[in-house]
Amino acid sequence: MRRTRAAVAAGALLAACASLLTSAPDAQAAAAPGFHIRDGRLLDANDKDFVLRGVNHAHAWYPDRTDKALKDIKANGANSVRVVLSTGDQWTKNDTADVAHVVDECKKNRLICVLEAHDTTGYGEAGAAVTLSEAVDYWLSVKGALVGQEKYVLVNIGNEPFGNTHYADWTDATKNAIGRLRDGGIDHTLMVDAPNWGQDWSFTMRDNAAGVFAADPDKNTVFDIHMYGVYDTPAEVSDYLNRFTKAKLPIVVGEFGDMHSDGNPDEGAIMATAQSLGIGYLGWSWSGNGGGVEYLDLARNFDPNQLSDWGKRLFDGADGIKATAKEAGVFADPGDGGGAGACAVTYRLSDWGDSFNADITVRNTSKQAVDGWGLDFAFPAQQKIRSVWNARATQDGARVHVTPESWTRTIPADGSVSFGLNGSSTGGNAAPSTFTLNGKTCTVA
The missing domain is CATH 2.60.40.290 (Immunoglobulin-like)
Structure with a gap:
């Protein structure tokens, strides 16, 4: 999500040529010390299925709000948070010490931390955006805050890394980014965003996902689709997500809302389909939206007592966070079994x-x-x-x-x-x- 977004052409999805995903490779990597993938499922360090149920928080723009925001997000039942970071190319860099603090606050609040580099948003169309390669440089520069946190942190390489131009370059750029991170000692589960401002109306990510997954030597990559105006019917939501699950390729809805400037996403279908398939979702976003998309605030003015209608829908509604989120097993206290009794x-x-x-x-x-x-x-x-x-x-x-x-x-x-x-x-x-x-x-x- 960016603060302002160019509208996606309404006919682009219909005009895109559909094709079936090829099957994911049979070979799966041995279980990693932290989060890892097996048979298309995200598993935690205890080798248990984990489904992300959380929200996005714009830390890069509101760093002074983060500590309280994470507490409030957890208090509303979330088990995870996707945290906006900056490489320093478009906004003030979130350095190693700052990233380490964010991770500590996530752990303190028993939230799984999905860290994402936002400066790549809309590369090729947005003039200030940077490449996935530059995002890799950033992750390697803050490596000290990441190593040893594989049980608690997923690394989302770059937010919406291509706009609606040059998106055919997504596959090679993503493979190269994964390879460089692995060579650099980043052993976390990686998350890769779709092109087309995250919405993949061209099906570039969908049709190349199996090859990208196979290119990861750790076989530990999750695909991230952002669902806004392109996904305004249950059929479009179901078709996209089911193609991944049937191919045993891990997929998460890393951003979505209840309305948008490019159309009206079907948030009910997104949440219901994600729940039925056991797919993670993270709503955009806790608070602080500007540029005409203030309606995407889940909490008005960062106040947990002022949830918007979107916030009430996401947290309290059918298939919502409070009804479906389960805390990650890595936070379970010895002897309590991770269930009632804490x-x-x-x-x-x-x-x-x-x-x-x-x-x-x-x-x-x-x-x-x-x-x-x-x-x-x-x-x-x-x-x-x-x-x-x-x-x-x-x-x-x-x-x-x-x-x-x-x-x-x-x-x-x-x-x-x-x-x-x-x-x-x-x-x-x-x-x-x-x-x-x-x-x-x-x-x-």
Whole structure:
């Protein structure tokens, strides 16, 4: 995604000549120390299937917003974040120290970090864009922040590396970039974006994906399609993604929105198809969009309490992040199995008929402190919150999202925080039955 985007010709997709993908190579690389690919699936360091469910964050343009943004993104249930970085060619370079900080913040928030170099956007059509080769130079220059993080980081070589001209060069440029990164000691799972501003209406990536995958000596490359106006029908979404999965080639929807200047993408079809195929998706973008595409902000003004309609759709809607995201197994605490049991909630109710108080204690039963949290639950009746103390809460229908005050933001290992709320009700004051802390289901004490 770029802040402003030239419209893609409406007839380009129909005019492009369709052809079937060739089958992916049978030989698969041995499991890498971090993320790796097997039979067209992205597996984590524990050799378990991992499906990206997250959003994009424009770190390169808003570096001072990143620490809080990652906490808020996690609190909304995401398991991953695609982070915009700059090579220094179009915007201020994100150097080794800065990249290392971003990775640390991702890990602190138990988010898988997809790092992408944005300066390649629309090369050949956008005058300031740089080549994939120059993006490789950047990754090698910040190698110190990457090596050893293969369990937590995917390297997205270059964002939308060709516009609507010279896109036939995508295949060789991508193969060369992968080869140079491997020769330079980058052993991470690599992600490669499609040409045509990421939308591949020419099917260049689709029809050459098998050859590009085979050219990676580690067989550890994921393909990234961006779905905007070109993908405005369920048939187009399904056809594109199914061709990859049938060929056992790994594919992720690295960007998409609920509307765009080049047409109205079918976000419902994108999310439903991705869920049915077990394909990752990352919505664009958390906040800070400009140039006429402000409607793509998931949170207005970086405020998690002001989700846009697009944000509510992505996080809370059908096939959305809260309903489908599963935290990466590498973050599981020893003994908790990565499932319920990392948190426990006690909900003590004082019921006065048409009003109530609730004293809520959240215990961290894991082996590490939780720094920044979001607690989600739903009232079973017509309860409405009137006031909260020791925390902050927003309510949307029956759904409640609670975030901490500064003095309750850290829950020590095997420690707890407590807060309370007062509300009104009609039809009873039964206690909620399910609570999730940072997207993880808690036991109810």
